Amino acid sequence: MRTLKKSWVGIVAILVSIPVFLVPFAFIILTAMKGKLDAADLGFTWPKKIELWDNIVGVVQARDGQALVAFINSTVLTVASVTLLVILASMVAFVLQRRPSRWNGLINFLVLSGLIIPPAVVPTITVLQGLQLFGTLPGLILIEVAFGMSFCVLLFRAFLATIPREVDEAAIIDGAGTLRLFFQVIFPLLRSVVITVIVVQSVVIFNDFTNPLYFLPGDANATVQLTLFNFQSEFNTSWNLLFTDILLITIPPLVMFLFFNRQIVAGLASGSVKG
Amino acid sequence: MATIPATALAPKRATSADRPPKKRKGIKSPYSMWFYLIPAIIYVVLFIAPTFASFFYSLTRWNLFTAQFIGFGNFVEFFQEQNLTQGLINTGIYAVVTSGLKVVLGMLIGVVLTSQIIARGYLRSVVFFPVLVSTIGVGITFAVLMNPTSGLINKSLALVGIQGPAWLTDPAWALLSVAFVDVWKGVGLATVIYIAGIVSIPVEYFEAAKMDGAGPFKNFTQIILPLARPATVTVIILSLIGGLRSFDLIWAMTRGGPGFTSDVIASVIYKQYQAGFYGLSTAGNVILFLLVTVIVMPLSWFLNRKEVY
Numbered sequence: 001m002r003t004l005k006k007s008w009v010g011i012v013a014i015l016v017s018i019p020v021f022l023v024p025f026a027f028i029i030l031t032a033m034k035g036k037l038d039a040a041d042l043g044f045t046w047p048k049k050i051e052l053w054d055n056i057v058g059v060v061q062a063r064d065g066q067a068l069v070a071f072i073n074s075t076v077l078t079v080a081s082v083t084l085l086v087i088l089a090s091m092v093a094f095v096l097q098r099r100p101s102r103w104n105g106l107i108n109f110l111v112l113s114g115l116i117i118p119p120a121v122v123p124t125i126t127v128l129q130g131l132q133l134f135g136t137l138p139g140l141i142l143i144e145v146a147f148g149m150s151f152c153v154l155l156f157r158a159f160l161a162t163i164p165r166e167v168d169e170a171a172i173i174d175g176a177g178t179l180r181l182f183f184q185v186i187f188p189l190l191r192s193v194v195i196t197v198i199v200v201q202s203v204v205i206f207n208d209f210t211n212p213l214y215f216l217p218g219d220a221n222a223t224v225q226l227t228l229f230n231f232q233s234e235f236n237t238s239w240n241l242l243f244t245d246i247l248l249i250t251i252p253p254l255v256m257f258l259f260f261n262r263q264i265v266a267g268l269a270s271g272s273v274k275g
Numbered sequence: 276m277a278t279i280p281a282t283a284l285a286p287k288r289a290t291s292a293d294r295p296p297k298k299r300k301g302i303k304s305p306y307s308m309w310f311y312l313i314p315a316i317i318y319v320v321l322f323i324a325p326t327f328a329s330f331f332y333s334l335t336r337w338n339l340f341t342a343q344f345i346g347f348g349n350f351v352e353f354f355q356e357q358n359l360t361q362g363l364i365n366t367g368i369y370a371v372v373t374s375g376l377k378v379v380l381g382m383l384i385g386v387v388l389t390s391q392i393i394a395r396g397y398l399r400s401v402v403f404f405p406v407l408v409s410t411i412g413v414g415i416t417f418a419v420l421m422n423p424t425s426g427l428i429n430k431s432l433a434l435v436g437i438q439g440p441a442w443l444t445d446p447a448w449a450l451l452s453v454a455f456v457d458v459w460k461g462v463g464l465a466t467v468i469y470i471a472g473i474v475s476i477p478v479e480y481f482e483a484a485k486m487d488g489a490g491p492f493k494n495f496t497q498i499i500l501p502l503a504r505p506a507t508v509t510v511i512i513l514s515l516i517g518g519l520r521s522f523d524l525i526w527a528m529t530r531g532g533p534g535f536t537s538d539v540i541a542s543v544i545y546k547q548y549q550a551g552f553y554g555l556s557t558a559g560n561v562i563l564f565l566l567v568t569v570i571v572m573p574l575s576w577f578l579n580r581k582e583v584y
Contacts, residue, residue, distance in 0.1 A: 119322060228411050
């Protein structure tokens, strides 16, 4: 009786999850496989003829291969920003967690405000213009680093608190200097949280739309999210191509999800409820 | 996706690594302050300084080259012009609706997914995956699904005899429609936080309750609800911050339309920026900053104040 009741809840949950969560993704895939006319009526039907490959070629060739350029740009942006974030944020968190100083209160305050305060758009643009970095990929990389710093510092700091000080003391007694202590002794111990930071931040930065919109204008160096947004108005007669593009940019997060599901979930929920 | 680690909001617990080190006189600290240098430069130049500058520029008429001081003119405009005021009200509605629904649904799904049911792994994955998908992609997809006549949602509703609303093209529904999609995309994060919270409740409590003859409902109201409170606090604060700042989903689905009915502060900031009203746009930024601080700071203090144990 009891097991019957249990499976009943499960079956209801599965039945609800199909239209709510699976159908929208199925719709993306089906529309991406259709021909132009077939896709035009926006129906949830099996494609008359599967033209997925033609659609992929169509997306890549649209606007002189902008989608491909955008994909490269997004990859460079994501890899560079995440690399910088991991190194810089772990260094900050290390000193912040280990060394009490009168600055700590201020630093903690600044880190927390980074999570809450919405960035001031136009003043940031003028600063970037002053540095000759406005509209350039390096400029956007620095922006992503600045805006992502707080999140990463807090994750690293929480994890560093679980690494005993005795590790540091042993290394110092063995004659390790600052750099050696951090990069050869501590950093390797951060492996699991480094993976979490990499995975979460790359999904966030790859999916970022607002910052490229403001700080990297222009078609020449668009990112995938901007390209998708621009295709929305241009392809409103070719839904098949639009949805093929959506399908293509969903693949990187999907791969991350398949390989690192546990780390993502752990990272996002870590410590939230242990009071 | 919210980019805030939940650890930031939880009260801290002292660990062995937290204790102050012994003073070593004459020996340089192994934790060099210059580790701060590069991150501090990036952070201050690109985030802190612009934030401070925004307070000044919000009081000016500004074209990037000259800034003419006009006092509180921009703010007055925000509270007088109907389309801008609408943006302020909408921001509040959007934040409250999304965070309220995320708390309720996240807790409900969290409870279901921590009980012994079949296909738990599948359900967890399927609820969480939208969190990782591109917001723009989700926005475009749902804009199509919500098409009043040929969209899948209204076609399905028609099959069971319900006349669906015009969703994004109906001024009364546009903002709510976007909020629903936001909840669809974000409820996975709330669920994950609740799952972590419920799992951390000691099993003994449930065993004791069982001995006392508590049913599932009692379990929920007497054990899960009070003991998952830190999770609730986290979800409320995360989704309020996210909801108040939200821009890309609204921009992808309605661009603030029809008319100004689904404009929020963040989309007003972008529209004024595009139109070249940089002072007004920056004033929007300052208002958003004040709004987030005024709502989130006291709320997080109030919610974290009460201990459950």
